[in-house]
Amino acid sequence: MKKRLWICLLMFSMLFVFLSPVYADMGPKPSINLDIAGLEGQKYYVTLLSKEESTGPYSVYNETIDGESKIKDNIFKKFVEYQDTDHYYFLQYFEECTQTSRFSWNYFPPKVFKVLIYLPETDKFIVSDIYEKEGFDSYYHIDVKELTEGNITLDISNDIIKTYQIESLLIRMALTVVIEVIIALCYHFSKKRQLLLILGVNILTQLILNIGLFTIDSLVISSINFIFMESIVIYMECKLYAKFLGDDILKNRIYGYTIFANMLSIVIGLLFLK
DSSP states (O other): OHHHHHHOOOOHHHHHHHOTTTOOOOSOOOOEEEEEEEEEEEEOOEEEEESSSSTTTTOOOHHHHHOGGGGHHHHHHHHHOOOOOOOOEEESSSSSSSSTTEEEEEESOEEEEEEEEEEETTTEEEEEEOOOOOOOOOEEEOOOOOOGGGGOOOOOOHHHHHHHHHHHHHHHHHHHHHHHHHHHTTTTSSSSSHHHHHHHHHHHHHHHHHHHHHTTOHHHHHHHHHHHHHHHHHHHHHHHEEEEESSSSHHHHHHHHHHHHHHHHHHHHHHHHH
């Protein structure tokens, strides 16, 4: 029985390896998130200037490689033409934050960066000092009070970090539980005791998974860590379900349910929470 379980886990890991692109693009990824105050009622765009000329799929604009279509966008052109005194680079990614007052770079953000804000109504740039990304998910609060100074300061807010992380964890847990309960019903695990067990086990394993993932802030290592932690989660769930779901349920059915449910919840999570 243990041999079959390890074979299933090996197949799970191999499937992730074959499905992963060149950049090891799987699992939760490091991010930089900005909460912006002081620009209410004004239209503005935000980007991060990078110390390096590229990060992941993002790079400095090159007319020969990237073509002329992007540069026709006036806002894009403004960012491209911006000359930073410390020679930091615009990597062709920006967001309009007028309505949301939030900026998020959720995919290969620069590790050493400046925040650059552009106000089109006054054709003015506001730039921050140099900052280095901290932790797997970095959250900052920006209070733009004196626009005449032309620079801004980022504050790390523990309250913001805690709120974002709790919200993100709760969303992931809720999504996982809903998916895995629906699949459990399809596998005819419909008794109240069985569904409560699945609910409790998923809450436990999601906590373990997230603690394991967010201890390492490296794109490649976190991807390997993701496979490792997911394998542990699947192993734990298989053992717990096999022990407590009932003697009348075949182990193969339990293993099949556990691996399929986890795979589906991962895929859906990557699609909607990326």
